[in-house]
Amino acid sequence: MKILVAYKRVVDFNVRIQVKPDGSGVASEGVKLSPNPFDDIALEAALRLREQGIAEEVIIATIAPADAQPHLRNGLAMGANRAIHVVSAEPVQPLAAARALLKLVEKEQPGLVILGKQAIDDDCSQTGQMLAALWDRPQATFASKLEVADGKATVTREVDAGLETIEVDLPAVITTDLRLNEPRFIKLPDIMKAKAKPIETVELASLGVAHGGEISNTNYAPPAKRSRGVMVKDVAELVALLQQKGLA
Amino acid sequence: MSKVLIIAEHLNGQLNTATARCVTCARALQPEAIDVLVLSDAPAAVAAQAAKLDGVSKVLNVARAENAHPLAAVLAPQIAAAARSGAYTHLLLPSTTFGKDVAPRAAALLGVGQVSDIMSVTGPHTFTRPIYAGNAIVTVETPSDALVVGTVRTASWPAMGEGANTAPVEALPVDAVLPTHTRFVGLQQASSERPDLQSAAKVVSGGRGVGSKENFEIIYKLADKLHAAAGASRAAVDAGYCPNDMQVGQTGKIIAPELYIAIGISGAIQHLTGIKDAGTIVAINKDGDAPIYEVADIGLVGDLFKLVPELEAAL
Ligand SMILES: Cc1cc2nc3c(=O)[nH]c(=O)nc-3n(C[C@H](O)[C@H](O)[C@H](O)COP(=O)(O)OP(=O)(O)OC[C@H]3O[C@@H](n4cnc5c(N)ncnc54)[C@H](O)[C@@H]3O)c2cc1C
Numbered sequence: 001m002k003i004l005v006a007y008k009r010v011v012d013f014n015v016r017i018q019v020k021p022d023g024s025g026v027a028s029e030g031v032k033l034s035p036n037p038f039d040d041i042a043l044e045a046a047l048r049l050r051e052q053g054i055a056e057e058v059i060i061a062t063i064a065p066a067d068a069q070p071h072l073r074n075g076l077a078m079g080a081n082r083a084i085h086v087v088s089a090e091p092v093q094p095l096a097a098a099r100a101l102l103k104l105v106e107k108e109q110p111g112l113v114i115l116g117k118q119a120i121d122d123d124c125s126q127t128g129q130m131l132a133a134l135w136d137r138p139q140a141t142f143a144s145k146l147e148v149a150d151g152k153a154t155v156t157r158e159v160d161a162g163l164e165t166i167e168v169d170l171p172a173v174i175t176t177d178l179r180l181n182e183p184r185f186i187k188l189p190d191i192m193k194a195k196a197k198p199i200e201t202v203e204l205a206s207l208g209v210a211h212g213g214e215i216s217n218t219n220y221a222p223p224a225k226r227s228r229g230v231m232v233k234d235v236a237e238l239v240a241l242l243q244q245k246g247l248a
Numbered sequence: 249m250s251k252v253l254i255i256a257e258h259l260n261g262q263l264n265t266a267t268a269r270c271v272t273c274a275r276a277l278q279p280e281a282i283d284v285l286v287l288s289d290a291p292a293a294v295a296a297q298a299a300k301l302d303g304v305s306k307v308l309n310v311a312r313a314e315n316a317h318p319l320a321a322v323l324a325p326q327i328a329a330a331a332r333s334g335a336y337t338h339l340l341l342p343s344t345t346f347g348k349d350v351a352p353r354a355a356a357l358l359g360v361g362q363v364s365d366i367m368s369v370t371g372p373h374t375f376t377r378p379i380y381a382g383n384a385i386v387t388v389e390t391p392s393d394a395l396v397v398g399t400v401r402t403a404s405w406p407a408m409g410e411g412a413n414t415a416p417v418e419a420l421p422v423d424a425v426l427p428t429h430t431r432f433v434g435l436q437q438a439s440s441e442r443p444d445l446q447s448a449a450k451v452v453s454g455g456r457g458v459g460s461k462e463n464f465e466i467i468y469k470l471a472d473k474l475h476a477a478a479g480a481s482r483a484a485v486d487a488g489y490c491p492n493d494m495q496v497g498q499t500g501k502i503i504a505p506e507l508y509i510a511i512g513i514s515g516a517i518q519h520l521t522g523i524k525d526a527g528t529i530v531a532i533n534k535d536g537d538a539p540i541y542e543v544a545d546i547g548l549v550g551d552l553f554k555l556v557p558e559l560e561a562a563l
Pocket of ligand 1 (some may be wrong): 013037038121277454455456457478481482483484495496497498499500501511512513514515516517518519532533534535538548551552553
């Protein structure tokens with residue numbers, strides 16, 4: 001079985017985002033970029049299934065500008081067998097990403113597609129579900145536990161009410177939550193080895209992806225700020241303030 | 249004019265309050281009609297609750313054995329069929345794990361993009377939503393000739409009350425072939441006598457500073473004294489101090505209680521994004537420079553093991 005992992009490059013989670021004064025976007029000059037944390041978890045899950053002998057090959061795919069090759073080398077160093085770079089100068093929305101991934105799925109015929117449950121830039125949480133719909137296959141989102149056997153995956157999902165377990169027939173789409181695993185660290189020899197691994201490059205336009213249903217981002221603004229409040233010196237003062245506000 | 253279809257979220261015959269928040273968001277569209285769709289094996293009780301919400305025009309029931317559990321692959325084709333047949337302009341679900349799972353699947357079947365986490369409505373096709381863990385707010389515009397599919401950021405919208413409304417309840421015949429490739433196995437609910445985290449007026453949360461599962465008792469004791477829900481940071485959940493459904497933040501629950509007390513929580517942006525809309529934030533931390541104090545309305549610096557029992561006793 002092959003596993004396809006969607007592996008997005010995003011602004012690192014430690015960066016404090018600044019909105020441009022003219023509202024045209026967020027400042028991206030010189031900002032640190034990293035793999036989406038949830039996608040690292042997705043890749044780790046795929047690598048573990050390969051190590052268990054359940055999968056033979058792990059392929060990472062990204063839709064990103066031409067300069068994203070180091071990002072893919074990173075995923076290859078972590079242990080993916082090969083990479084597909086769908087080149088797009090412009091960022092794509094989840095529906096377009098799902099349509100592009102479907103083209104890769106049709107070509108590669110993976111038994112599992114694993115994605116992060118959300119990308120920490122647009123925070124949409126849509127692509128995996130949309131891919132599953134277009135592919136007409138099961139989805140198991142927000143996975144915190146994953147077992148694969150006998151052509152089926154048993155997945156524990158983090159839902160608002162607690163932990164839900166579902167069973168899905170393969171092929172299927174899984175999206176990862178934070179507690180599924182802790183991604184491994186990349187070692188120096190792995191970085192050397194990754195240099196020899198293949199990266200296939202395709203232009204997004206050449207995939208023949210359908211259009212329509214796009215949403216446009218027209219303005220960006222900083223969020224309403226909460227201001228620093230008062231410091232109290234002891235519990236009595238805190239209780240007095242809470243009572244004054246009618247909260248205790 | 250807009251015509252809105254809201255998908256009801258429910259569990260064990262109870263309508264989730266997130267649905268009433270979707271009704272408030274729908275009303276901001278000034279629509280000619282707001283219909284609520286209840287997909288269930290036994291929809292009657294939930295439909296009766298939805299029919300009472302102010303502003304609801306009609307409740308539509310789809311009663312099928314396959315709808316006993318909310319499986320996205322099973323629900324989405326029925327939702328898409330209902331959205332098409334009723335000539336709706338907007339399809340709304342709450343931005344809960346239920347809505348996040350189902351809505352994009354329905355949107356893709358309908359061939360449209362989705363607006364996630366709607367914070368405000370500025371027109372029938374113009375909305376604002378948070379990105380980058382709430383560090384930027386983007387205005388989005390959807391195509392004017394296409395159905396709008398959106399999830400509603402529940403913390404941004406108060407729950408519509410139950411008034412004198414008695415909207416009609418009708419059975420909706422839905423012609424959709426449902427897949428059998430996805431099967432429900434079980435739901436492990438963290439049983440809690442405390443108020444529900446997502447709708448509670450008061451929340452007491454503990455972080456890594458609390459130090460252990462046993463120590464979390466002091467968080468629960470304070471919560472019980474205040475009739476508050478109990479929450480946690482990701483670090484506390486990851487360390488196994490408390491169950492996952494207590495996590496507050498970018499990847500947990502986004503909440504807007506009147507009072508939020510953060511104990512032994514440093515205030516990482518991923519945590520703060522979950523509490524931005526809280527009325528009053530109180531922070532208790534031994535580190536006076538912790539970022540939580542940048543957003544706290546009331547800050548108290550000191551050892552939580554001394555201060556929290558003291559606070560509990562003083563209330
Ligand atoms: C993709 C991604 C998503 C994330 N999503 C979330 C999310 O949804 N929610 C979330 O919370 N985090 C999330 N995080 C994690 C977040 O970045 C922080 O790591 C986390 O919030 C830290 O939790 P904490 O404040 O409990 O722990 P710490 O940052 O370790 O803080 C512990 C605090 O306790 C204080 N303390 C220790 N002992 C005492 C004592 N005796 N008395 C008083 N104070 C004491 C310390 O001074 C410190 O400030 C996410 C991270 C990533 C990368």
